[in-house]
Amino acid sequence: MIWKRRKAENPEPADTRADSEESPQLSQVGGVPSDMSSMAIRGAFPSTAGEKQLHFSDPTTLAETDDAQIMLRVREGDDAAFNYLVERYRVAMINFMYRMVHNASIAEELAQEVFLRVYRSRANYTADAKFTTWLYRIATNLAMNHARDNKHERPEFKASLDETDEDTGLSIDVADGTPNAEQEILRRERLRAIRKQVDALPERQRVAVMMHKYQELDYRQIAEILHLSESATKSLLFRAYEALRQSLKDFV
Incomplete structure (x- = not known):
């Protein structure tokens, strides 16, 4: 996959670890x-x-x-x-x-x-x-x-139950009644619920959770990125995680 070349007319001024979990492809x-x-x-x-x-x-x-x-x-x-x-x-x-x-x-x-x-x-x-x-x-x-x-065009995340598992390369047969298949279905339903609730967070909380949970940035880095103090960043993340705990209590 080669990134596309981009035109240089009127370039915009610049604004001042990755995990692969469940990000298809x-x-x-x-x-x-x-x-x-x-x-x-x-x-x-x-x-x-x-x-x-x-x-x-x-x-x-x-x-x-x-x-x-x-x-x-x-x-x-x-x-x-x-x-x-x-x-x-x-x-x-x-x-x-x-x-x-x-x-x-x-x-x-x-x-x-x-x-x-x-x-x-x-x-x-x-x-x-x-x-x-x-x-x-x-x-x-x-x-x-x-x-x-593009707030009116933002798609809802949809998890497919027959998508390929990233670790094994195999798809889960929904009709398979084995405990492993049932556990996998429940796991994906839980991930879908988590993503839905993360998406429902206020914008700044959502971005902070993305950076803290998925990109593993520390409080100081997140504070600098969002132009907040470290204490304000900790408070922001506390409110975000508390909201997620409340909305996801049925999945815990």
């Missing part, structure tokens, strides 16, 4: 050659005569380098560094966006836009905070703006 979005993700994004921008000649890091050293330092290399025009960050966080971004919009193709479009904005704002990047904090701030702003612009 999204944990399998790899397969893009290591240079193609960078090419797809870089192709969106015209070259300029004054641009520095690009240099390339040794991929073997990037894995041992802090993400913020890698992004500083991107700021200096290091293609391999940018490519490394795209490959490292691409699935995380798609999964995050999928949980926000419940549409695989839109999730991928939004994830690509996140990295386009990262690239566009590279010259202004400073390593004052974790790279993931900066990355998720861009992603969160984009996801929330999309949700507001």
Whole structure:
């Protein structure tokens, strides 16, 4: 799957770990050659005569380098560094966006836009905070703006009882009366209920839960992303989880 090239007319200014649980097909979005993700994004921008000649890091050293330092290399025009960050966080971004919009193709479009904005704002990047904090701030702003612009088109998440299990690769036969099949059906019904109730949370609570529960960001990172204090973030998440406990008490 190769990300689509994007036009560069009137580029928007940039807004200042992934799990694969129950995100259909999204944990399998790899397969893009290591240079193609960078090419797809870089192709969106015209070259300029004054641009520095690009240099390339040794991929073997990037894995041992802090993400913020890698992004500083991107700021200096290091293609391999940018490519490394795209490959490292691409699935995380798609999964995050999928949980926000419940549409695989839109999730991928939004994830690509996140990295386009990262690239566009590279010259202004400073390593004052974790790279993931900066990355998720861009992603969160984009996801929330999309949700507001398309609030009447947001689809309800629907779990199929005959979908393929990600761990075994097998589908569960609803007619199968074995205990394992019954447990699997109950598990999926519970997941569907959880997602429905998470979607029903107020927007900021929902985003905070997504980042805390699914992306495993800590309170400080979430606070910086949402422009809140740590205490306000803890209070926000407490209210969100309490609301979920109340609405899901029949499934606990």
